[in-house]
Amino acid sequence: MPPSSDETLLSCLRRADPDRYFATLFAPSGKRRILTILYLFNHELARAREVVSQPTLALIRLQWWREVVEGQRRQHELAIPLSDALAADLLSGKDLLALIDAREKAADSQPSDYAEFLIYARTTGGLLARLAGKLLGVDSDQIEDLGTAYAISGILRAAPFLAQQERSLLPADGTAPEILMEEARNLLTARPPRGAFAAWAPAAFVRRDLGRAYAPRSFQDRLAVLRAALKGRA
Numbered sequence: 001m002p003p004s005s006d007e008t009l010l011s012c013l014r015r016a017d018p019d020r021y022f023a024t025l026f027a028p029s030g031k032r033r034i035l036t037i038l039y040l041f042n043h044e045l046a047r048a049r050e051v052v053s054q055p056t057l058a059l060i061r062l063q064w065w066r067e068v069v070e071g072q073r074r075q076h077e078l079a080i081p082l083s084d085a086l087a088a089d090l091l092s093g094k095d096l097l098a099l100i101d102a103r104e105k106a107a108d109s110q111p112s113d114y115a116e117f118l119i120y121a122r123t124t125g126g127l128l129a130r131l132a133g134k135l136l137g138v139d140s141d142q143i144e145d146l147g148t149a150y151a152i153s154g155i156l157r158a159a160p161f162l163a164q165q166e167r168s169l170l171p172a173d174g175t176a177p178e179i180l181m182e183e184a185r186n187l188l189t190a191r192p193p194r195g196a197f198a199a200w201a202p203a204a205f206v207r208r209d210l211g212r213a214y215a216p217r218s219f220q221d222r223l224a225v226l227r228a229a230l231k232g233r234a
Helices: 006-016 018-024 029-047 055-069 079-087 093-105 114-135 141-164 177-187 197-209 219-231
Strands: none
Touching (some): 006 018, 006 029, 018 029, 029 055, 029 079, 029 093, 029 114, 055 079, 114 141, 114 197, 177 197
16 A cells, blocks of 8 residues: 555545644644644544444554554554654654543543543643644643643533443532633643644634634634734633
8 A cells, every 4th residue: 555645645634624624734744744744643543432332342453553653564544644744753652542541541431520521621622732833843731721722612612422332531529611711721721832723723712712612613712713823812
């Protein structure tokens, strides 16, 4: 199987993760491929539990990706460019394994309480944003905070759909959604360093998403991202 072209990978990301696809367009052209690979890898981890009926099957899918990160070559449209990027030291295997670890912990149960929920949001969306920032030359706590806010918002948006599958990523202790929303808003006060907007651009959607029923992205949503790019904050 030949390596996937940049256009093919971007097209996959546009379908799989439209928000991060839009964010990637703000990255320097030379960084878009590696960001796309990172985001598609995250998408595969996120959907590992969504596409199976049992937690054990999700763990098997996550183990498959763990083996790829650890050096197993697989004939797969994403695994091939991912392995190439790891071999070229464009991505850190240690960082990618941390993303897998976080997904494994949530594969068979929801976060037990508010504290565990925040850890999950930070070690998934927060870490992903931080890794994207590192690829753009900026390692930032503020970018991680903004990625965590976006993760919280995303979990809240997904809650009704997961409930239909008798699943939940909300705190099992019954922490009110309003508390989670307030945490996300507080995280949005982070002032990220300039130069890595593509890493934290999805956080610009958060204020519009909190407390709003799920809806496809609109022109106004895209304008919110453009305003964030001009202001330098979400």
